[in-house]
Amino acid sequence: MKSPVAEGTNTVEVAINGATENVFFRSEDKSLTANARDGVVSLQSKKDNKPTEWQAYKTIDGKEKYVGKINVQPYEKQQYTLRIYAVNGQTLPDATDLQMYQNAVYGQALIEWTVDIKDSYDLKYSAWDINPQDDALQVGDSESLTAYTSEQKNIIKYFRDKHTKPKGKEVVLFWSPKASDEAVDGFMPLSSRYGFIFNPSNNEETYRTVAHELGHGAFGLGHTWKTLEGITKGSTANLMDYNGGLELWKWQWEILQNPAAMVSFVNEDEEGQSATVSNISKLNKFKNEDGTFTFITPSGYPITIDSGLQEVIFSTGDNFYLNQCTSGNDKALIAPIGTLLKFTVNGIEYTGRLGCSTQKFMGYKDPQGNIYADVKTEKIVDFILKDGKAIIGVPCLKDGNVNFLVSTYSFSESFFSQLSSSSSKKDGELLEYNFLDGKYPITDGEFIYAKITPELGDEAKLFLTAFASEADVDRNTSNIIFTHAHQINLYPQLFQHCTADLILNKEQFKANYIALIKNKALDRNVSEDGGFDVDVFFKNSLENYLGGAPSFYYELDVARRKLDQILTLEGDEIKKLLNAYFEFSCVWSTISVGEKDYVLEELIKKSFVDEFIVQIITSTKTDEEKKLL
Secondary structure, three states: OEOOEOOOEEEEEOOOOOOOOOEEEEEOOOOOEEEOEOOEEEEEOOOOOOOEEEEEEEEEOOEEEEEEEEEEOOEOOEEEEEEEEEOOOOOOOOHHHHHHHHHHHHHHHOEEEEEEOOOOOEOOOOOOOOOHHHOOEOOOOOOOOOOOOHHHHHHHHHHHHHOOOOOOOEEEEEEEOOEOOOOOOEEOOOOEOEEEEEOOOOOHHHHHHHHHHHHHHOOOOOOHHHHOOOOOOOOOOEOOOOOOOOEOOHHHHHHHHOOOOOEOHHHOOOOOOEEEEOOHHHHHHHOOOOOOEEEEOOOOOEEEEOOOEEEEEEEOOOEHHHHHOOOOOOOOOEOOOOOEEEEEEOOEEEEEEEOOOOOOEEEEEOOOOOEOOOOOHHHHHHHHHHHOOEEEEEEEEEOOEEEEEEEEEOOOHHHHHHHHHOHHHHHOOOOOOOOOHHHOOOOOOEEEOOEEEOOOOHHHHHHHHHOHHHHEOOOOOHHHHHHHHHHHHHOOHHHHHHHOOOOOOHHHHHHHHHHHHHOOOOHHHEOOOOOEOHHHHHHHHHHHHHOOOOOHHHHHHHHHHHHHHHHHOOHHHHHHHHHHOOOOHHHHHHOOHHHHHHHHHHHHHOOOOOHHHHHHHHOOOOHHHHHHO
């Protein structure tokens, strides 16, 4: 398998037993041909970015004989930037040598690095050192790929205060003192922007460590022996093994070409519930005829962005108000699902802003407060109306897995007229959060990779699995389900009370979830026979949330936190707590027998007995404890 540039050519050496005269190549669909000369053939890739199978034939006695094949996979060349900063006076490497080494390694997958090192790139900062006596920088487990230590966080925070933060396809490595574990040469969490090279030298051994760590951080590549079955540590010549090798395999090329988005440090980018598309080439299908891209703002107006677009972030159910205006939980304005929240163009990042007093969309601003001026849309209105090229992106389930579906939204002429004459739309009143409701099922979309932020935890994933049919790509309830999933992601502790000792399957989780929310349902969610309509609950509870009521997940979490203070509560407050968790009795198994004894005494004082006592008793684990009560 070879990896030429998309729509270009690549010279491939042909190894054939015997003479290579009269050898020629033909693509499997017979649309392309090439001839071998002196054991070498130039094979052209197709323009659709899909692999081409070239079959080799030799003419013998006037007949074609099949002698072999080779697959050619075209890729787009990807440009990345590596900035390196010294910690405590470490000698910085030679930028040219390091850049040549990285490009030799990553060039096999058409990844090109620019290494940026300047004399001024010395942090000259020592306050990071929590334990100066050890003369080392703290590291965790030598094979950990997930978390920075306190000292590493100190360095990153200082850097962020004093220097330009990495964006887009930029990463930063700190040339650092020795690690607290001298066996550790480097550390960079998966899909992250910041990494550390410990006690480095200006030699190939250190350069390979850099390449290995960039595999983790910039591209999310794991160690080979943990990724593939049957491979032991140090047994391969792969870059992501510990044997000094530099190979990158075909499945790794695919990841390098379309990696997971690099995550920010401590959620610095304030993206809320969103999905990031960093490989803009995946949106080329939806380009305008002039090479620009048109999206939909949260206020429903098209926005057209220049061809220098580098990254886009779509809303997947973000509470716009809480994300930008307050840390409270009394207001909810969900950024309409599928609209554009944020984008980077020509190296400048623009974030959609909400007026906290007006609760209206105020446009996209860069870090200095400058508003992005859309000068393109009016020039291509006819094209937008004709071909419906406004891009939307929505999360969904497909075949049981979380996917991201990109499609287009059609504007009508009357809609454009309304926008031109409507001051409210110009002022930026938000669309309905589910304005795409009538577009489902989406049949003209394309599934691409997008990084869902924040990453969904186990509880949210179980929720999506349990209600897979409602979250399916063909259902207009999928946007509602994903909004609930993000709420569960905010308050996972609600479910951890009942799952601490269990490995839940989707049926168990679904039963627990329904038990948790059943008593929170509105009257209209309960059918005549007493049944509970979960689908109706999903929609109604969300509409109540948007209408000003606190999230019921938040309300339940407030009640959950009161369990820690239960000995300070009196009868009426305890009754409210019991009501909140009436159907969710496993929560009560987390409090002690002494606390339950106190609860029962308070309930008896207020004549709150019967079903509440049963709930307390049945949630007690052992017969001996029940006797005490």
